Amino acid sequence: EVQLVESGGGLVQPGGSLRLSCAASGFTFRNNWMNWVRQAPGKGLEWVANINKDGTATYYVDSVKGRFTISRDNARDSLYLHMNSLRVEDTAVYYCAKDEDWANDYWGQGTLVTVSS
Amino acid sequence: QSALTQPASVSGSPGQSITISCTGTSSDVGGYNHVSWYQQHPGKAPKLMIYEVSNRPSGVSNRFSGSKSGNTASLTISGLQAEDEADYYCSSYTGTNTPWVFGGGTKLTVL
Numbered sequence: 001e002v003q004l005v006e007s008g009g010g011l012v013q014p015g016g017s018l019r020l021s022c023a024a025s026g027f028t029f030r031n032n033w034m035n036w037v038r039q040a041p042g043k044g045l046e047w048v049a050n051i052n053k054d055g056t057a058t059y060y061v062d063s064v065k066g067r068f069t070i071s072r073d074n075a076r077d078s079l080y081l082h083m084n085s086l087r088v089e090d091t092a093v094y095y096c097a098k099d100e101d102w103a104n105d106y107w108g109q110g111t112l113v114t115v116s117s
Numbered sequence: 118q119s120a121l122t123q124p125a126s127v128s129g130s131p132g133q134s135i136t137i138s139c140t141g142t143s144s145d146v147g148g149y150n151h152v153s154w155y156q157q158h159p160g161k162a163p164k165l166m167i168y169e170v171s172n173r174p175s176g177v178s179n180r181f182s183g184s185k186s187g188n189t190a191s192l193t194i195s196g197l198q199a200e201d202e203a204d205y206y207c208s209s210y211t212g213t214n215t216p217w218v219f220g221g222g223t224k225l226t227v228l
Contacts, residue, residue, distance in 0.1 A: 035217070037163075044120070044222040045155070045163065045206050059216050095162060102210060103153035103168035110162055 002026040002106045004096050009111030016086050016115070022079040022096030022108055030054070030074040033099035036081050038092035039110075046092075049081065050099065064090075086115045121146065121207055121220035128226040134195040137223045139207030140188060145218060147188035151210035154183055154192045157222075158203045166205075167192060194225070202227040 008020040022034070036048040049060045049070040058070050069082040079096050093112050097104035122140040129135040139146065139154075146152055152170045155163040165174050167183035170190060180195045190209070194201055207220040 037219075044204075045157075045208075045219045047208070047217040047219060050216065059214055061215055101168050101172070102151035103165055103208070104155070104163070105165050105168070105174060107162040107164070 002098065004098065004106055004108035006094065006096055006108040006111040009094065009113045011114045011116065012086055013117050014086060014088055014115055017082070017084045018086065018113060020081040020083070020094055020096075020111060020113070022081075024077045024079065024096075024098070027098065027106075029072075029077040034070075034072060034079045035097045035099055035104055036070060036079075037095045037097055037104070037107075038090075038113075039095070040089075040092040043092075048094070051079070083113070086113075088115050091115045119218070121209060121218055123205075123207060123220040123223045125221070126224045126226065128228055129194075129197045130228045131197050131199065133197050134193060135197060135225065137192045137194075137205055137207075137225070139190040139192070139209075139220045141190075141209055141218070142188055144213070145188075145209040145211045146185065146190050148212060149210045150185070152183070152185060152190045153208045154181075154190075155206045155208065156201075156203045157206065163206065197227050199227050201225060 003025045005023045035050040051070045067085045071080045093110040095110045098106040154167040157163045171183040
């Protein structure tokens with residue numbers, strides 16, 4: 001059974017940093033691109049970043065470029081999102097999602113990041 | 118990259134069919150067949166319902182179908198059931214260095 005379990009969310013002040021983790025199991029992690037998608041309270045889904053199978057290519061939504069870094073450790077079946085210079089508008093539930101056939105076929109339960117003073 | 122355009126809400130009675138549209142541009146929806154649809158119940162993670170415009174993942178009811186014409190993709194749900202009440206999101210590949218975009222979401226109400 002495919003499982004994605006996010007962790008690392010919490011309350012952080014504007015300008016602060018946070019690292020999210022996503023532990024994957026039930027599939028061969030190194031064979032899939034992976035995505036981070038977020039959802040602000042009461043709002044829609046927003047794609048944030050993705051990473052290719054071996055971690056050599058990464059892509060970001062414009063609003064997080066230069067502040068967020070996506071990475072992966074295939075030996076640990078883990079995906080990460082390093083978030084710096086956090087802003088109030090980054091407040092959201094962050095989901096990791098497995099990419100298969102150009103779609104996100106499995107999602108984690110999400111981890112809440114709250115940026116507030 | 119602008120979000121894809123979806124109606125804010127649609128509604129239908131049990132047993133009826135509804136269609137949710139997702140309008141983009143020739144640079145995303147119209148340019149690629151990498152369009153997918155997601156269902157999200159309150160407080161839950163999204164669930165993949167359709168991928169590559171019209172393909173259903175294993176386990177998804179055949180009451181759900183997808184199509185595309187030009188820059189607009191559509192999700193049709195036939196034989197509406199109470200459990201279909203949820204938010205629905207479309208997504209498309211864009212081929213740019215911001216490769217994915219979602220629609221704004223559509224709230225489906227089953228009357």
